Amino acid sequence: MDYFTLDEDKSLGYVAYIGCEHKWGLPGIRRCPGCQVTWGGGAKSYPSVDLSPITALADFEEPRAEPIEEYERLRELVMPLLPPGALVEPGTELGPLVGKAQGPFGAFVARFAWLLMARRESLEKLQAEGLRGLKGCRTELRFRQRNVPELLELELLPVGRLHPDCLPPNRKPPCPRCGRRGLTRPEHMVLDASTLPSHLDLFRLEDFSTTIVCTERFVQACRRLNLDGVSFHPLPMK
Template sequence: MKFYRLEGDPSPRYTGYLNASHKWGLPGVEPCPTCNAEGGSAGLEYPCMDLSGLPPHELEKLSDSWPVPLKEIERLRELVRPLAPPGARLEPGARFGPVEGTGLGYFGQLFMQEPWALYMRREAFVRMEEVGVRGLQGCSIQVRFRTKHAPELLEMQMELHGQFHPDCLPPDLEPPCPTCGNESLTLPEPIILDGASLPAEPDLFRLKQGATLIVANERFVDAARRLALDGVLFQELEVR
């Protein structure tokens, strides 16, 4: 089985832009007393999570990304855990719920504004499922489009699977911080995936060890190419 990295197509015809953000999220964290890391992680996005049933005063806290003490992060994490999908990483900076805002320009059938977020037009999503692509989960967005022919975009919610192969990691890589869980790992170059850690399905997922990396297997890529879905490029990754 081959695996591919997804990247937005930089062609000038794709002018689509979303001035939008997720409705809720865990705030950033104040400097950790152990590793001194602060802020939050990118790529941990769960757009299908519905937090609307939580008390208003808690939703207010989950709508503010300003850093808070680690103890408050831990409290908010346990508050939202029952509403999260299995296996979700609920770290500082994780985002929940649909994106809200405005959009304009021309969008391909697939769309990536940031390397860690993937959107599909609804018709592309339906066609991918019809040809047998497995494990797709699309979430409606709440965006007002300033264009005559507004697309109906779904944001993909993806599970976390897989690891980097040790051959592409620095030999002095430090383990995650025991206090806050922060990892010093950045995306290696070149990227090599550990074949034993990769799933047979779903066909689209985030890399568990690097959540900003969106990976698809050849079933997903073959379907996208057969259906002539545009807007995203596929770069084959080495697997060992």
Template sequence: MKFYELERDPSPRYTGNLNAAHKWGLPGVERCPVCDLQPEDYTMGQYPCVDLSGLPPKDQEMLSNSWPVPREEFIRLRELVRPLAPPYAVLASGAVFGPLQGTGLGYFGQLIMQNPWSLCMRREALEQLQSAGVRGLTGCPTQVRFRTRHAPDLRDIQLEIHGRFHPDCLPPSNPPCSTCGVAMGYSVPEPYLLDASSLPQHVDIFRLADASTRIIANERMVDTVRRLELDGVVFKELEVR
């Protein structure tokens, strides 16, 4: 099975821009005074189908502010979110929830990547892919306003997170901090290799666990996108070992 990274199509015809953000998110955590690292993981995971409107207003306010909080407060907020999130959700700093809200303008393809870590689709494209049997696509309505008579009906795609880098492409590990126990991470290797044993068999598209800024699809989805002639993204084949 081949795997591909999704990238926004750079063609100049795709002028679409979303000035929008999700309603809630888990905040940062105050940094360690010794190593200056955040003592919790960070993710770019997006869970637009998770509704936090039933939480107390004060907690919703805390979850609308990304400013770092003490670790104990982060853990409290995380545990408030946990029962409302899907079991596969990575509840780390940076995870966002709720509908995408804001404004949009310009021309969008059928598949939309505002940045490398987010994926939206026109409603009809999502329905076509789901009808074709593509697995792992959960789409949630957005609250994006357009100043046009023919505004696209966009769905924000909620993805599971899977997959690891193959050890052959990674640098040696850094020693952990003696105070907080956190080790400095590494940037995404270029090029990077995927570990075949870590890749999912039950979904055709997912967010990469070792680099949550990357969205990965297998050849089953890529072939379907091409057969349906859906535009807006390009696919870069990845090496798998």
């Protein structure tokens, strides 16, 4: 099985605007006692999660950094609400996308490398083809146009890693307290074949979660169905 990363297909000439963020999120960590770094983010997001059962919703509405003990307390509150297979880290985003958007849009919308949306009818065509792991989640986007598309955000589980051979040989081990790895994504990525899922045709990498990966089956289905908006780039693996 061959694998690909995907990106916005700028050759189509779509000029779209999207200004959005997820409704809730976990805070970052302020000055971790293990590595002394303030950090958060990494593109892990779960748009299907509904935090409304949690009483103190305000704790999840403002992006910020908190002491690690507070981050861990809030993380434990959301863990029971996460989808199976979810991994969290400081800055993990939750709930639907909210904001403004204006098209035109293709079958897929990938204005950000780590966030992928699709028109409902496009997603349903792929699901009818038997592709695995395609979960569309509603958005709360306000459109400034007459013909409003129904865009769904794809919830992509973090699975699979890059092969150690494409990472710096002198890299430090993850922080034992917060797990921070502190690595920049290499320019030339190589997938670790032993870590790739056999049950998903679309996912994001666990260690570099800004990278969305799909199978050859996904690429072939998109081309056969004439679904536009993204371009595909092959990824080697070892």
